[in-house]
Amino acid sequence: xxxxxxxxxxxxxxxxxxxxxxxxxxxxxxxxxxxxxxxxxxxxxxxxxxxxxxxxxxxxxxxxxxxxxxxxxxxxxxxxxxxxxxxxxxxxxxxxxxxxxxxxxxxxxxxxxxxxxxxxxxxxxxxxxxxxxxxxxxxxxxxxxxxxxxxxxxxxxxxxxxxxxxxxxxxxxxxxxxxxxxxxxxxxxxxxxxxxxxxxxxxxxxxxxxxxxxxxxxxxxxxxxxxxxxxxxxxxxxxxxxxxxxxxxxxxxxxxxxxxxxxxxxxxxxxxxxxxxxxxxxxxxxxxxxxxxxxxxxxxxxxxxxxxxxxxxxxxxxxxxxxxxxxxxxxxxxxxxxxxxxxxxxxxxxxxxxxxxxxxxxxxxxxxxxxxxxxxxxxxxxxxxxxxxxxx
Numbered sequence: 001x002x003x004x005x006x007x008x009x010x011x012x013x014x015x016x017x018x019x020x021x022x023x024x025x026x027x028x029x030x031x032x033x034x035x036x037x038x039x040x041x042x043x044x045x046x047x048x049x050x051x052x053x054x055x056x057x058x059x060x061x062x063x064x065x066x067x068x069x070x071x072x073x074x075x076x077x078x079x080x081x082x083x084x085x086x087x088x089x090x091x092x093x094x095x096x097x098x099x100x101x102x103x104x105x106x107x108x109x110x111x112x113x114x115x116x117x118x119x120x121x122x123x124x125x126x127x128x129x130x131x132x133x134x135x136x137x138x139x140x141x142x143x144x145x146x147x148x149x150x151x152x153x154x155x156x157x158x159x160x161x162x163x164x165x166x167x168x169x170x171x172x173x174x175x176x177x178x179x180x181x182x183x184x185x186x187x188x189x190x191x192x193x194x195x196x197x198x199x200x201x202x203x204x205x206x207x208x209x210x211x212x213x214x215x216x217x218x219x220x221x222x223x224x225x226x227x228x229x230x231x232x233x234x235x236x237x238x239x240x241x242x243x244x245x246x247x248x249x250x251x252x253x254x255x256x257x258x259x260x261x262x263x264x265x266x267x268x269x270x271x272x273x274x275x276x277x278x279x280x281x282x283x284x285x286x287x288x289x290x291x292x293x294x295x296x297x298x299x300x301x302x303x304x305x306x307x308x309x310x311x312x313x314x315x316x317x318x319x320x321x322x323x324x325x326x327x328x329x330x331x332x333x334x335x336x337x338x339x340x341x342x343x344x345x346x347x348x349x350x351x352x353x354x355x356x357x358x359x360x361x362x363x364x365x366x367x368x369x370x371x372x373x374x375x376x377x378x379x380x381x382x383x384x385x386x387x388x389x390x391x392x
Contacts, residue, residue: 033090041374046075047382049362052353053104058082066100066117067269141177163189197282206233239291315348347378
């Protein structure tokens with residue numbers, strides 16, 4: 001008989017109920033709000049909706065491109081655009097002095113944007129906050145933070161995942177950046193934080209290698225981190241045949257004591273290409289993970305949990321068009337999923353949100369930085385769609 005831990009590491013089974021197809025008439029095109037800033041052609045790549053976040057009656061949209069390679073390289077500053085649910089219209093609230101809005105965080109009731117790649121001097125990194133009543137504040141005070149990839153509140157501190165010119169670091173402050181403690185964490189960059197089982201992990205990139213490789217550091221208290229060499233690429237992304245050297249964990253979504261996340265290959269500088277969906281947890285200090293197998297040729301793109309339900313956004317190419325699906329699972333299970341919505345579109349949905357009985361989709365595109373052509377970037381990049389859906 002296998003031990004409980006061994007059984008949990010084993011590959012997961014993914015169940016899909018009968019698909020519910022959304023006819024084309026049910027798809028509402030709401031607009032391409034970043035098109036005025038980033039027109040068709042090369043610049044359309046910067047319309048990628050990297051993230052969507054519901055906050056204070058509006059759905060905020062990521063945009064821009066922080067890659068140092070074309071197309072649309074270093075596409076900042078980026079407008080802060082949102083869809084107002086009451087007005088049924090897009091609004092531009094402000095802009096960030098960074099090349100890309102990669103993700104949003106809600107911390108202590110305010111909306112945060114990490115400064116992904118500052119347009120100004122490398123001597124300081126940025127982050128931005130918005131209160132529920134609409135006031136934006138820019139904080140340009142993170143020492144030497146060439147890149148600030150993630151923010152989290154833990155142990156009474158605001159913590160920042162940082163890429164320094166010299167390597168990876170975690171920054172922490174108790175007073176919104178008037179005083180920072182910067183903890184160097186070796187080479188690479190801290191791309192994300194993973195809260196799991198009451199612990200906090202700082203994640204760098206993972207390398208396909210049999211040698212020890214420093215990818216993860218665990219917060220141990222008193223403002224200090226400790227390397228976790230046991231959490232390597234094979235532990236983080238089990239049951240996976242890797243096709244590229246480096247991988248990252250993205251769309252990290254804590255669900256109780258567990259955590260859902262997507263594995264993505266590192267490509268085009270700061271971006272990722274997804275390859276799998278994973279569920280992790282801590283058991284007696286040991287990190288355990290399992291892969292949730294998706295249907296053949298299906299890629300996960302985004303994760304959203306609301307109340308007792310989690311949703312997964314996926315894509316699958318079919319006869320020259322992309323099939324986009326939303327799947328749901330009870331957050332107490334996370335191994336049994338059913339497809340609740342499906343539609344076709346000329347390009348994939350990179351991010352999604354749910355509000356007031358409807359799903360909202362932010363469309364994206366991927367490019368090969370060496371082989372791309374302006375005409376190969378779908379003009380639908382940056383489209384925002386809505387499909388009405390009422391939970392049973």
